[in-house]
Amino acid sequence: xxxxxxxxxxxxxxxxxxxxxxxxxxxxxxxxxxxxxxxxxxxxxxxxxxxxxxxxxxxxxxxxxxxxxxxxxxxxxxxxxxxxxxxxxxxxxxxxxxxxxxxxxxxxxxxxxxxxxxxxxxxxxxxxxxxxxxxxxxxxxxxxxxxxxxxxxxxxxxxxxxxxxxxxxxxxxxxxxxxxxxxxxxxxxxxxxxxxxxxxxxxxxxxxxxxxxxxxxxxxxxxxxxxxxxxxxxxxxxxxxxxxxxxxxxxxxxxxxxxxxxxxxxx
Amino acid sequence: xxxxxxxxxxxxxxxxxxxxxxxxxxxxxxxxxxxxxxxxxxxxxxxxxxxxxxxxxxxxxxxxxxxxxxxxxxxxxxxxxxxxxxxxxxxxxxxxxxxxxxxxxxxxxxxxxxxxxxxxxxxxxxxxxxxxxxxxxxxxxxxxxxxxxxxxxxxxxxxxxxxxxxxxxxxxxxxxxxxxxxxxxxxxxxxxxxxxxxxxxxxxxxxxxxxxxxxxxxxxxxxxxxxxxxxxxxxxxxxxxxxxxxxxxxxxxxxxxxxxxxxxxxxxxxxxxxxxxxxxxxxxxxxxxxxxx
Amino acid sequence: xxxxxxxxxxxxxxxxxxxxxxxxxxxxxxxxxxxxxxxxxxxxxxxxxxxxxxxxxxxxxxxxxxxxxxxxxxxxxxxxxxxxxxxxxxxxxxxxxxxxxxxxxxxxxxxxxxxxxxxxxxxxxxxxxxxxxxxxxxxxxxxxxxxxxxxxxxxxxxxxxxxxxxxxxxxxxxxxxxxxxxxxxxxxxxxxxxxxxxxxxxxxxxxxxxxxxxxxxxxxxxxxxxxxxxxxxxxxxxxxxxxxxxxxxxxxxxxxxxxxxxxxxxxxxxxxxxx
Numbered sequence: 001x002x003x004x005x006x007x008x009x010x011x012x013x014x015x016x017x018x019x020x021x022x023x024x025x026x027x028x029x030x031x032x033x034x035x036x037x038x039x040x041x042x043x044x045x046x047x048x049x050x051x052x053x054x055x056x057x058x059x060x061x062x063x064x065x066x067x068x069x070x071x072x073x074x075x076x077x078x079x080x081x082x083x084x085x086x087x088x089x090x091x092x093x094x095x096x097x098x099x100x101x102x103x104x105x106x107x108x109x110x111x112x113x114x115x116x117x118x119x120x121x122x123x124x125x126x127x128x129x130x131x132x133x134x135x136x137x138x139x140x141x142x143x144x145x146x147x148x149x150x151x152x153x154x155x156x157x158x159x160x161x162x163x164x165x166x167x168x169x170x171x172x173x174x175x176x177x178x179x180x181x182x183x184x185x186x187x188x189x190x191x192x193x194x195x196x197x198x199x200x201x202x203x204x205x206x207x208x209x210x211x212x213x214x215x216x217x218x219x220x221x222x223x224x225x226x227x228x229x230x231x232x233x234x235x236x237x238x239x240x241x242x243x244x245x246x247x248x249x250x251x252x253x254x255x256x257x258x259x260x261x262x263x264x265x266x267x
Numbered sequence: 268x269x270x271x272x273x274x275x276x277x278x279x280x281x282x283x284x285x286x287x288x289x290x291x292x293x294x295x296x297x298x299x300x301x302x303x304x305x306x307x308x309x310x311x312x313x314x315x316x317x318x319x320x321x322x323x324x325x326x327x328x329x330x331x332x333x334x335x336x337x338x339x340x341x342x343x344x345x346x347x348x349x350x351x352x353x354x355x356x357x358x359x360x361x362x363x364x365x366x367x368x369x370x371x372x373x374x375x376x377x378x379x380x381x382x383x384x385x386x387x388x389x390x391x392x393x394x395x396x397x398x399x400x401x402x403x404x405x406x407x408x409x410x411x412x413x414x415x416x417x418x419x420x421x422x423x424x425x426x427x428x429x430x431x432x433x434x435x436x437x438x439x440x441x442x443x444x445x446x447x448x449x450x451x452x453x454x455x456x457x458x459x460x461x462x463x464x465x466x467x468x469x470x471x472x473x474x475x476x477x478x479x480x481x482x483x484x485x486x487x488x489x490x491x492x493x494x495x496x497x498x499x500x501x502x503x504x505x506x507x508x509x510x511x512x513x514x515x516x517x518x519x520x521x522x523x524x525x526x527x528x529x530x531x532x533x534x535x536x537x538x539x540x541x542x543x544x545x546x547x548x549x550x551x552x553x554x555x556x557x558x559x560x
Numbered sequence: 561x562x563x564x565x566x567x568x569x570x571x572x573x574x575x576x577x578x579x580x581x582x583x584x585x586x587x588x589x590x591x592x593x594x595x596x597x598x599x600x601x602x603x604x605x606x607x608x609x610x611x612x613x614x615x616x617x618x619x620x621x622x623x624x625x626x627x628x629x630x631x632x633x634x635x636x637x638x639x640x641x642x643x644x645x646x647x648x649x650x651x652x653x654x655x656x657x658x659x660x661x662x663x664x665x666x667x668x669x670x671x672x673x674x675x676x677x678x679x680x681x682x683x684x685x686x687x688x689x690x691x692x693x694x695x696x697x698x699x700x701x702x703x704x705x706x707x708x709x710x711x712x713x714x715x716x717x718x719x720x721x722x723x724x725x726x727x728x729x730x731x732x733x734x735x736x737x738x739x740x741x742x743x744x745x746x747x748x749x750x751x752x753x754x755x756x757x758x759x760x761x762x763x764x765x766x767x768x769x770x771x772x773x774x775x776x777x778x779x780x781x782x783x784x785x786x787x788x789x790x791x792x793x794x795x796x797x798x799x800x801x802x803x804x805x806x807x808x809x810x811x812x813x814x815x816x817x818x819x820x821x822x823x824x825x826x827x828x829x830x831x832x833x834x835x
Contacts, residue, residue, distance in 0.1 A: 133375045153375055160417045161369060165651070171615050171635075172651045175644040177668030177716065179636045194664065197654040201698070205650070209370035212329055216363050217373065217431060218387035221355030226389045228382040228396070315703065315731040421601060447729055450601040450757050452797045476731065479802055518732045521803040525825050534832035544802060548809045554832055555813035 009131045012059035015236070016129040021138030023237040024126045030244045035118050036267065037251045038260035041110040047247075048118045055125045068124045069117060076113030083109035089263050107262045132156050137229055146225050154210065162203060169198045276346060277302035278438055278470050279309075279326065284340035286325060291336070295321045297494045299340070303439070303472060308465050310481040310502075311474045313491035314516045319474045322491065323443045326472065327363040328354045345438045358384060362432035363441040366448060368424035371431065372416035377408055380416060380427055384435040398434045406430040406460055422453025429460060440464065442473045458484075479520045482506060482542040490515060506542035522547035563627075564588035565720050565751055566612050566642070571621035573607055581607050583775045585621075589720065589753065594746045596762040596783070597755045599772030599796045605755050608772070609722050612753070614638035626719070640669055643718035647725040649702075649709035658700070659684070659693040661708060665716040679715045687711035687741060703734035710741065720751035727758050739765050760801045763787055763819045771796045788817055 016024070031051075035044050055065050083105055090104025130138075132153065140149040173194045174180070180191055214220075254260025284299040296318045303309045311319050324330040328349040331338045342349045345360045365371060374380030381402060385395045403409040406426040416424060425445055432440065442461065446454040458480055465471055465484065475481050481488060482502045490497040490505065492515040498505055506512070506523035507530075519527075523542035529535040539550050566589040573582040582604045589595060589612070597605035610616040611623050614635035623630040626641045643665075646652055655661040662683050666676040684690045687707045692700070700708060706726070713721055723742065727735040739761055746752045756762060762769060762783065769786040771779040771793065779785075779792035786792065787800045788808060799805065803821040811817070814831055818824040 131375075133379060150373075154373070157373070157375055157416065168646065168648075169651045171610070172644075172646040173654075174635045175613055175615060175639050175646070176652065176665040176712065177636050177639040179634065179668070194654045198651055202650055206370050209365065209367055210373075212324075212333060213365065213371045213373065215329065215333060215354040216327060216358065217384040218355040218358040218435070221353070221358070221387050222389055224389075225386040226391060226395070227386060228379065228392065228399075230392065315701070315734060451759075451799075452600050454757075516731070516733045521801070521821050521825075522806060524821070525803075525806070525828060528825055528829055529832060532829060532833065534829065544806065548806060551806070551810055551828065552813065555810060555815070555828075 008064075008128055010059050010061065010128045012129065014058040014129070015240075016054060016058040016125055018234075018236055019129075019240060020231055020233055020237045021130050021134040022142055022231065023233070023241055024130055025135070025138050025142065026241060027244060028122070028126065030241075030248050031122050032119055034244070034248045034251045035115045037248070037255050039108060039111045039266060040254070040260050040262045041107050041114060043251070043254065043260055044111050044114045044118060048114050048121065051118055051121045051125065055121055058125055058129050060125060060128050064124065064128070065121070068120050072113075072117045072120050075116050079113035079116075080106065080109040083112065087263065087266075104262050108266065111262060134229070134231075137227060137231060140227075141231055146223075147220065150214075150219065158206070158210075161206070162199070165202050165206075166195070166199055169195050169202075276343075278305040278345055279303035279472070280341075280343040281326075282341045284322075284325060284342060285338070286321060286330060287337040288321075289335045294494050296325070299491075299494070299496055301489060301496065301499055303470060305438075305470055306465075306468045307470055307486045308484055309470075309472045310485035310488040311472065311491060312476070312478060312481065312488060312517050313497075316493075317491040317515075318494040319491055320443055321494075323363060323441050323472070323474060325349070326439075326441055327361055328352055328357040329363075355387065358388060358435050358437065360437055361439045361441065362435055362437035363443065364425070364428050364432055364445050366444045368421055368428055368448070371428035372419075372424055373431070375415060376412065377403070377414050377416070377419075377427055378412040381412075381430050381434050384431055388435065398436070402430045402434045405433065405463065407456070420453070421449050422456055425449060425453065425457055426460065429457070433464075439470045439472065442471065442475075444474050444476065446475075446477065476518065478506070478518050478523075479544065482520050482523065483544075490517065492517075502542050503540060507540055520544070526550070562591055564590050565626060567622075567624040568608070568611065569622050569624070571611060571618040571623060573604075573611060573616060573619050575607075580619075581775050582611075585775075585777060587770065587777065587780060589751060591719065591751050592746070592749060593751050593753075593768055594743070594766050595751075595753045595768045595770060596766035597753065597770050597772060598757070598759065598762060598798060600798075603772040603796060604775045605770075605772045606724065609644070609724065609753065609755055612722060613642040613644045615644070636668065639665075639716065639718070641719050643713035643716055643721040645709050645713050645721065645723045645726075647728060649705040652709050652712065653697050653705060655697060657693070658689055658695050658697055658708060661697050662712045662715045665712050669716060676715075679717055683711040683715035686714060686745065688737075703730050703737065706730065706734070706738055707741065710738065714745070714750075718750075720753065721745070722753045722755070724755045726754055726756065727761055735761065759798060763801050763804060764821075771798070773797075783819060784817075787819065 035047055038044065084101045085099055087105035087108060088102055090102045093101050093103050136149050136153050140146055178191060178194060251260060258264055280302050282300050284296055285294055286296040287294050313319050325342060332354055338350065347360060349357055372380055373383050378399060381399045382395055385398060403412060406429055408423065408426055408430065419427065446457050461471060462484060485502050487499060487501050488505045489499045497515050498511060506519045507527060509519055509524055509527045512519045520542050522544050526540050526547055530537050530540050535554055541547050541550060568585055568587045571582060571585045572580050574580045585608060597609060599605045611618055614630040614633060617631045625638055630638060653661055655664060659680060662680045663676060666679050684693055687710060689707060689711060710723060726738050742752050743765055766783050769783050770777055771786060773796040778795045779789055787804050793799060803824050804817055807815050807817040807824055815828055818827060
C-alpha cells in the first residue's frame, strides 16, 4: 500500500478537510445532478473550474490532479469528436473527412466531456480529504445500519491482509516450480488454480476467525452503538451545502427556461 | 478498575462440562470440572487435540453459541451461567485473546480498535476515552494510537488484541496460546503484560506450551488430555509428575525433569524439588558445592 | 572440500527504496549441513532464505546456487535444487488428495512420469503418509499438513530444503515428528536449513547456527559454539535453551554444557552421585 495509509487520504486543514463527512456525502448527488441537468459547456466549465480550485486548495498533490484530468481527457476528446458525427444542430463551422461539424454539436461534445472530468475531480477530492473511518461514520449517521458499517470497514481493513496472503501463496507455489508466465492464455489461467484455491480457503478461515473475534467484542449486542468520534455540522457545512443546492436549483431553472442547454431535448 | 468481589463463589466454576462438536464422533470435553479463584493465574496445558481451545471457547460463551453441538454441565463466570447468554452479553465478564493476532484487529486504527468493543457495549464517549487511555498505556501502544493495524508487527498486533479485550474490563481474561506465532522478544513482552495484569489482580486463564514460563507465573496448572482433566495442581506439584506428562505427551520444563530425576535417585530431598529455573540453579549449586567440599 | 551448494557474497537487500533489510551478508551452505537461522522477526533470516531460492534477487552482491547466479534464473527453475517449505502449509496445499498434492511439485519440473511416480512414493514413505495417500488434504490435522507440505517439496528431490518455522503450532509430539523427519533426511544426504524461533530444537538438531540481528549476521558457527555465545545471542535478543542456561550457571561446579538435555541430566546426576 502506498505510504503509511491504507486509503489515499492526504493530510490537511483545508476547506474540504474541515467539512463534515456527511456534507461531502450529500454533496455528491447534488454536484452530479448539477452537471447532468445542464448541457451548456459554459456552465459546466464554471462548475469544473470551481472544483479544480477546491482540489488545488485541498492539498491534493498536483500530480494526482493532473493524472485524474488526463485520464478523463481521453473521453473528453472522444466526446468532442464523436458527438458531432451524430448531431447536426446549429450553424456549420467546418467540414472534415466528409463530416460536417456544427457549432452546437461541438459545444455539446465539450459539455459532456467536461461533465466526466467534473465528476471524477469531485470524487477524487472527496476521497483524498476524507478518511475511510469518517466516511463510514458519516454514512452510519445518515442511516446506514451499524452492522453494514462494520462490514464495510472490515472489507477495507482486510484488503492488505488478503493481498499479503495472495503474495505469499504465489511465492510458495513458485517455489514449487509453478511458472505463471509461460504458456497460452488458457494454460496460464489454469495455473492460477493452485493460487486461488488456497486463497479462498485462507479467506474463509480468516473470516471464521474474524467472526469469533467480532462476537467476542460484543458485535451485535445492541441494535446500535455509541461512537468514539463525534460529528458536528458547522456553519461551514451549512453554507457549503446551501451554495451548491442553490446552484442546482439555478441549474434546473436554466434547463427549464432553455438557457442552460445548448441542445434542448438532450441530456 | 472496579472489581467485583466474589467472596463466596469462585470466579470461574465449571461443573461436569461435556461437549461434542456437531460433526464430532467423540466428546471433545468429558466431565470437566474445576474452579478458578479470583486473581488466580490458571494455566492450561496439554497436547494438540486435548480440547484446550474447545474449553476456552466454552468459557467465553462461544461454544455452543457459535458452534452448535451437544453440551451438558454448567459454566459460571462471575456468577453468570455462560450457556444461556450471547458472547456479547458476557463481554464485560470474560474476554478471550486468540492465537492469531491478525484476525483480532478490527478497527481501522489502533484507537478505533480499542474502542470497538466499547462502542458495541454502548459505553459513553467519556468513559471510552478514559479506558482507551488507560489500556493503551498498559499494553505499551499509547504512542501508536493513530497507526493502522496492518502496519503493526505481530507482537504489537497481539498487544492490541489484549488491549481491545481489556478495554471491556472483563473479570476473567482467557489467553489461548497468544505467543505461538511470535518471535522471542514479542513473546516476552506479552508475558510481561500478562504478569502486570496478574499484579493488578486480573484473573487469568492461559493456554500455553511454554511450560517454563508457566512454572514461574502460574498459581495452578490444569493438564488436559483427550477431553479430560489429567491433573490440576500448583506448578511444582504438577511438574513433579514427569511420567504423567510423558503419557499425556506434553512438555515439562527441563529443570523439572532434572530435579525429578535427582529426587528419585535420592541425590536431592523431595522438599527441595522445584520446577523454576532460578530456584533449581540455587539448589543445584548447594548440592554440587557439597560434593566439591 | 566439496563445493558449496549455495554461495551468498556481499549481498544487500531492501524491500523498499528506504532501508536495507540485509547488509553485506556472506555465507556458504555446504552439502550435508543442518543449518538453523535464528533471530527476531525483521532481522533478515527469512529474507536471506528467500534470496537462497531466488524468490528475491539481491540488490547488490550475488547469490550463486549450484554454480548459477540466481539473478539470471527464475525461482521456479531454482526450485529444482532448492526446496522451500513455507511457514503455513495452507499457503501451499491446494489439491484434494494427499497424493495429488505431492505430485504437483515434481510435475512442474521436467521429470518423466515414472520418475514422478517413484519420487512421490518415496516422499509418502519418508513422511509416513503412505496410508494417507488417498485422504482429503483438508481433513488432515495441522501437524500432518505440515508434514504434507514438506513431503511435497521432498518429492521434487531438491539438494537442499529450507523449512520456515517447522514447529510453529505443533505440540511436543508434532515437533518431534517433523524434526525427526528432517533429521532422517539430513542423514541421507539432504542439506537442511530451518528458520526458527524455537531455540530448543536448534540445540537438538542443528549442527550449524547463523544468528541474524538487524540485517547482519552476528555469528555463524557450529551449534556448540553459538549456544554458549551469550553476547552474540543477546545481540539478537535471544537466550540459549533452559538446559544450556542451567549448564552455564553450573560450569564452575564441573558441569559440562551438552546440546542434549538428556546427556546434561545424566551429567549432573553423575556428579551428584559421587558421594
